Structures are given as C-alpha cells and as structure tokens.
Amino acid sequence: EPEVTQTPSHQVTQMGQEVILRCVPISNHLYFYWYRQILGQKVEFLVSFYNNEISEKSEIFDDQFSVERPDGSNFTLKIRSTKLEDSAMYFCASIPQAPPYTFGSGTRLTVV
Amino acid sequence: QKEVEQDPGPLSVPEGAIVSLNCTYSNSAFQYFMWYRQYSRKGPELLMYTYSSGNKEDGRFTAQVDKSSKYISLFIRDSQPSDSATYLCAMSGAGNQFYFGTGTSLTVIP
Numbered sequence: 001e002p003e004v005t006q007t008p009s010h011q012v013t014q015m016g017q018e019v020i021l022r023c024v025p026i027s028n029h030l031y032f033y034w035y036r037q038i039l040g041q042k043v044e045f046l047v048s049f050y051n052n053e054i055s056e057k058s059e060i061f062d063d064q065f066s067v068e069r070p071d072g073s074n075f076t077l078k079i080r081s082t083k084l085e086d087s088a089m090y091f092c093a094s095i096p097q098a099p100p101y102t103f104g105s106g107t108r109l110t111v112v
Numbered sequence: 113q114k115e116v117e118q119d120p121g122p123l124s125v126p127e128g129a130i131v132s133l134n135c136t137y138s139n140s141a142f143q144y145f146m147w148y149r150q151y152s153r154k155g156p157e158l159l160m161y162t163y164s165s166g167n168k169e170d171g172r173f174t175a176q177v178d179k180s181s182k183y184i185s186l187f188i189r190d191s192q193p194s195d196s197a198t199y200l201c202a203m204s205g206a207g208n209q210f211y212f213g214t215g216t217s218l219t220v221i222p
Binding site: 004006031033035041042043044045048050055056058089091095098099100101102103104105106108 | 146153157158161200202204208210211215
C-alpha cells in the first residue's frame with residue numbers, strides 16, 4: 001500500500017536554528033498538507049499546498065514557516081528560526097483529490 | 113465554540129466490550145468525517161471514512177454520522193487489547209483543512 005514517507009523521524013535542534021522537515025507524498029496525490037501535534041494536544045492544521053502554491057494556511061503558519069515542493073516528489077516544511085514552542089510532532093499528509101488523508105509517520109522535532 | 117469537541121477520556125474497558133467514541137461539531141458545512149487511530153508518537157492511521165450522513169461498517173468498527181445533530185460516533189465491537197490507542201475524529205467541509213478532536217485515549221484490559 002502506498003505510503004507518505006517523512007524524514008527524519010526525530011530531529012533535535014538548538015533554539016534559533018533553521019530546520020527542514022521532509023516528506024515524500026504518495027505519487028499520484030495532488031494536495032499536500034502539514035499538521036503538527038504538540039505533546040498531549042490536538043492535531044493542528046498548518047498549511048495546505050496545491051499546484052505549487054499555498055492554498056490555505058493557519059494562524060500558526062507565520063513568517064517563520066515556509067513550504068516548498070523542490071522537485072516532483074519531495075514536499076518540505078522549513079522553520080527559519082526555531083523556538084522552544086515549536087517542539088512537536090509534525091505530520092505530512094496528502095490526498096488525490098478528495099479525502100481521506102493519508103498521513104506520514106511524523107517527525108518529532110525537539111528544540112532545546 | 114470549538115469546531116470539534118471530543119471527550120479525551122481516558123476510557124478503560126474489559127476485553128470483549130463494546131466501545132462507543134463520540135465527537136460533536138459546530139460547523140454545518142462539514143461533510144467529510146473520519147476516524148483515525150494513533151499510537152504514541154506515531155502518525156494517525158485511518159480507520160473509517162464517511163461522506164455526509166449515515167452508517168458505515170468495517171469488520172468490528174462502525175462509524176455513524178448524524179448531521180442533523182452534528183454528532184459522529186465510532187463503535188468498536190468485541191474490543192481487543194490491540195485496540196488500545198488514542199482515537200481521533202476529524203472532519204472538513206468544502207475546503208481541504210481538516211479539524212481534529214483532541215482524541216480519546218482507550219485502554220482495553222485483557
């Protein structure tokens with residue numbers, strides 16, 4: 001069964017550093033998403049991406065965040081200057097045209 | 113008012129019990145409804161997907177959507193210890209953003 005692949009599985013970074021989280025969505029999917037889940041809290045929407053541009057973003061997705069699809073397969077989330085409160089699980093998801101989502105296994109980001 | 117409300121539990125049941133998990137929502141535009149299972153520090157795994165109102169059954173799992181009451185349910189029959197996890201409801205309208213409940217932690221005791 002096709003999977004959404006995320007790397008790395010765990011990233012530790014110092015506050016103020018830039019991080020890039022990587023995702024390989026399912027190949028025939030058209031819509032891509034990033035969500036995050038702070039430990040013990042609900043899954044929160046960050047951004048959706050379609051046709052090489054952001055289609056929707058949440059209040060969380062401020063100027064520190066950016067997304068990119070640098071080639072035909074990868075989808076990345078960049079956090080420019082990490083803060084302690086950015087520590088969370090980050091999930092990539094994709095859909096062909098309509099729900100449901102397929103989620104990746106997540107990247108655990110720890111900012112120290 | 114929160115978009116999606118879900119009782120966080122924890123819920124503890126004996127093996128073989130019927131489990132009922134519920135979510136309520138406020139946005140009448142929601143039409144896609146999903147239940148995900150999540151193990152600790154793992155990605156959500158899709159269990160059930162329903163479009164609009166009605167029931168859907170898959171093995172021991174049954175999903176129900178009542179749009180008139182803005183209420184969705186997931187029933188697990190003959191619960192097993194392997195069902196122990198956090199169960200998330202998620203829903204969306206015409207836009208692609210999904211709204212998640214906080215998750216209900218379920219433990220099935222052998």
